Amino acid sequence: MQLELAIQKRYEQGGRRFALDIEFGCDTQRLVLLGPSGSGKSLTLKAIAGLMTPDAGRIRLGGRTLFDAARGVALPARARKMGYLFQDYALLPHLTVRQNVAFGVAGSRWFNPSRRVRAPEAERWIEAFGLGALADAYPHTLSGGQRQRAALARALAAKPEALLLDEPFAALDAPLRAHMRAELGELLAQTGIPLILISHDPDDATAFGDTVFTLADGRLARQGAA
Template sequence: MSLRVEIRRRVGGEAGFRLDIRLETTARRIALFGPSGAGKSLTMQAIAGLLRPDEGRIEAGGRVLFDSARGIDVPPRARRLAYLFQDYALFPHLTVRQNIGFGLTRGWFNRHGRRPLPAAAQRWVEAFRLESLLDHYPAQLSGGQRQRVALARALSTNPGLMLLDEPLSALDADLRAQMRRELARLQAQIEIPTVLITHDPGDVDILADEVFHVGQGRIQGRGLVRGTGPWRDAQSREP
C-alpha cells in the first residue's frame, strides 16, 4: 500500500498550533511517533476524514481521499478506514454483540436484541475468542477484552487501512506487552496496512516497519524498523 499525506491546518487562530505534515511511504506498517501535542492525532484524524485540512492532499492505496485544489473530500464512512480510538469508543449501553455489529446493518440500537451477527463480523468474534462475551456490556470487560471487541468492530467493515490511535496506552505494563504481541500477530494474519500512533518505542519496534517522528506539527525524521530499532538514529534527520 502507498500512503501520501501533504496537509496544512492551523488550529486555534494565528497564535495557535500549525500542522504542516508531509510524508510518503509504501510500508505496510507505519508508526507516527512523538510526544503528546506533537500533531500525531490531528494527522490521523485528517486521514480518517474527521479533521478537514486547510489545504493539501491525502492519498491512500492510489485513492485520493482529500484534495483541496480539486475540491475532493471523501466522507469518513466512504473512506473504507477502520479507526481504533485510544479509549476504544465502545457504546456502554450496547452489548458486545451490538457493538461489533454497529454500522453493518440496521437495528443494532435495540439493546435487548440477540440477532445473529453477519458473517463479516462473526469471523472476528471467533478470531478474537469473543463468543462467550457477546451478551456482556463494556463495563463487564477487562481492558484486553474491550480492545478485542473494538478491533472486531473495526475489522468487520472490511477496511482498506487500519488507524490505531495509542491502542495500548490505557493498559498496564503486563497487559500492554501481551496485547502488543497479539496486535503483531493480527497484523501478520490480516495483512491490512496499519498506521499506528504511539509515544512508546516498544510499540514501534514490534508493530511498525517504518516510523515517522512527529514534533511541533511537522515530520522531523523517519527511519526503517529492523528488530533492534535502528530507527532511533533517524530521529533528528529530516525525511
C-alpha cells in the same frame, strides 16, 4: 500500502496557536507516527480517516485520492473505508459486545443491531478475538484488554482497507501491552490489512514500524524512532 500525505492545518484556541504542516510518503505495510502529546499525531490520523479537514494539501492512499484541497476533493469518513480504533475504544455502552461488532458490519452509525443478530462477519471476529463467552456482555463489565479486543473486532468487521490505531496500548499495563502487541501482530500477519498506528511509545514503533516517522510541534522531525 502507498500513502502520500501533505497537509496543513492551523488552530487558535484560548490564546494557544498550533500549526500542523506535515508531508511524507511511504510504501510499506505498517506505518507508525511517533511523538509526544501535542506533536500532531492524532490530527494527522484524523485527517487520514476523514474526521478532520485540513486547510490545504492532499492525501492519497492506495492510489485513491481521499483529500485534495486544490481540486475540492474531500471524501467523507464512511467512504474512506478505514477501521479506526479510538484511544478510549468508543464502544457503544447500550450495546453488547456482539451488537457492537455487528454495528461495524452494518457500517452505519444509525444502525441498532438486535441482541439476536448473528452476522457471520461479526461472529468471525468475535471468535478470532476470544470474545465468545463475552458476546452478550456490555462494555462497562469488560476489562481494558477485553474492550480493546471488542473495538478491534468491530473495526475489522467492516472489512477496512486500512486499520488506524490511536495510542492502542496506552491504557494497558505493561504485561497486557506486550500481550496485545503480540496478538495484534499475529492478526495483521493473518489478514494482510495495512496499519497506521500513532504512539508516544518507542516500543510500539519497534513492534509495528516498517516505516516510522517522528513528529514534533506539528512537523516531521525525522524518519525512524531513534
